[in-house]
Amino acid sequence: MKLASPRSGRLAGHAVRAALAAAVLAMAPAMAQPIKIGIITDKVGPAKPYAEPVTAGAVFAAKELNARGGILGRQVELLIEDDQARPDISATAARKLVEAGATFILSLSLTPSTQQVQTVTLETRTPQLTPSNSGDTLTTQIDNPYFWQTGPLGSTQIATLLAYAANRNFKRVALVGENSDLGQLTNRSFKAGLERSGVQIVAEEVVPRGSTTADPQMQKVRAARPDAIFLTGVTTPENVLILRSYRQLGLKMPLLGNFNLSVPQTAVVAKGLLDGVVFVDAFDPAKPEARRFIEAYKKENGVEPYNLNGYGYDGLMLVADAIKRAGGTDKEKVRAAMQATQGYVGVLGAVGSSYGFPAGKRTGFDRNGMVVRVYEGDKQGKVVFSGAQ
Structure with missing residues (x-):
């Protein structure tokens, strides 16, 4: 049997190492x-x-x-x-x-x-x-x-604010919103949740888009004497009108804002109107x-x-x-x-x-991950409640 020479073995080793080096070099651009x-x-x-x-x-x-x-x-x-x-x-x-x-x-x-x-x-x-x-x-x-x-989910945000209302033992509430499609959808969601929980809705008012005042609607709310007011609208101009009327009419019952009030721009356009208003958010600083x-x-x-x-x-x-x-x-x-x-x-x-x-689900935010925060002056302040239960 003919044995391979040491020289040929060395050549084969060099060839293997060269091939490996070439493969690494070829892979490097892809990995990079x-x-x-x-x-x-x-x-x-x-x-x-x-x-x-x-x-x-x-x-x-x-x-x-x-x-x-x-x-x-x-x-x-x-x-x-x-x-x-x-x-x-x-x-x-x-x-x-x-x-x-x-x-x-x-x-x-x-x-x-x-x-x-x-x-x-x-x-x-x-x-x-x-x-x-x-x-x-x-x-x-x-x-x-x-x-x-x-x-x-919007339903989770609403559930959290409703849980806060239950925690505060609000029995008679008012809904105040506007007539955009999303605003009306949000209002219906709040209404359904309140009705399921046995909370009485004593007033339900709508401020039409393009209005210049919300005084007529808020005067009716004042007459109904609710324990709290849910602000269901999502359009900023109408929300500002509601907040301004709330202050000018001297209303004292708690005002609960939906997730729209968590956007910082709200504090700019509603400056001086937000102190004490609570709102639902996903952010706890x-x-x-x-x-x-x-x-x-x-x-x-x-x-x-x-x-x-x-x-x-x-x-x-x-x-x-x-x-x-x-x-x-x-x-x-x-x-x-x-x-x-x-x-x-x-x-x-x-x-x-x-x-x-969860298995078979593709919505990943924790149902109990929402919080309720309170405005302190014009600044979004501390968390006062968390969870949808």
Whole structure:
């Protein structure tokens, strides 16, 4: 038998090492490629006041992730598209992001736009998350296993405020709102919840859009002498009229505001009218995770963040967590990892709450994660109640 010479063995060893080195070099560019995450936001349309701060929170999260080394050693690259809150543009933007290699898409625009994006993500099997939208039907109208929602459901927000009312033992209440479609939907939801809990509605008033005063409606509320007033409207101009009339008529019964009052812009347009008003929110500034976020965001951007910034931050961090657990950007593995999310503690939510998707469910905000806060002057103040029970 002919034995291989030492020289030939050395040559073979060099060849193996050379092949391995070439393979590593070939893999390196792919491993160094950034992880692309798409964002569909609204920069000019009706959702802009909400979408832009949510986007800013996601941008901050990406900076923080990249400063720590990215995800699985790869930098995060955000691909941001503006859909102007138009569903027809949303679908085009989604296809553009998929073609650009987005592993995941965050939807930050209005409900119709988010639903339209779902038609694309379902077709292309691209994971999609909306971290701020509160529509109760987002996960039920389209059976899309690639879509999740971590914004607190509108029904959960209402349940929390109703639980607060029960805790305060309010027996006779008034509802005051406006006549926008969303405002009327919110009013009906409050009404149904109050009726189920046996609370008597002694007055129900509507301030029409475009009104210049709410005095006639609030005078009727005063005559009904309720224990508390639920502010069910979602349009800021009409809410300001109601708040102004409430003060000018000298009403003293507690005023309970819905989630619309958690947007800081309210304190600007309703300056001097908010002290003592309570409102439902998803943000507790005293929560340790929220405190760390507030300090870091303020240091980076020079301004203090609020709930909408937190929605975007938590959304991107949840995506990053799923990709990390998936071990890469394979969409099917990322989809499975996101669906398996349990016990993720974010910036938003009451102390002790966490994000997670129960088996077969794609809404991930903790039902007991909402809080009720009180305005102290024109500043959003402390939490006075939490949970929907």
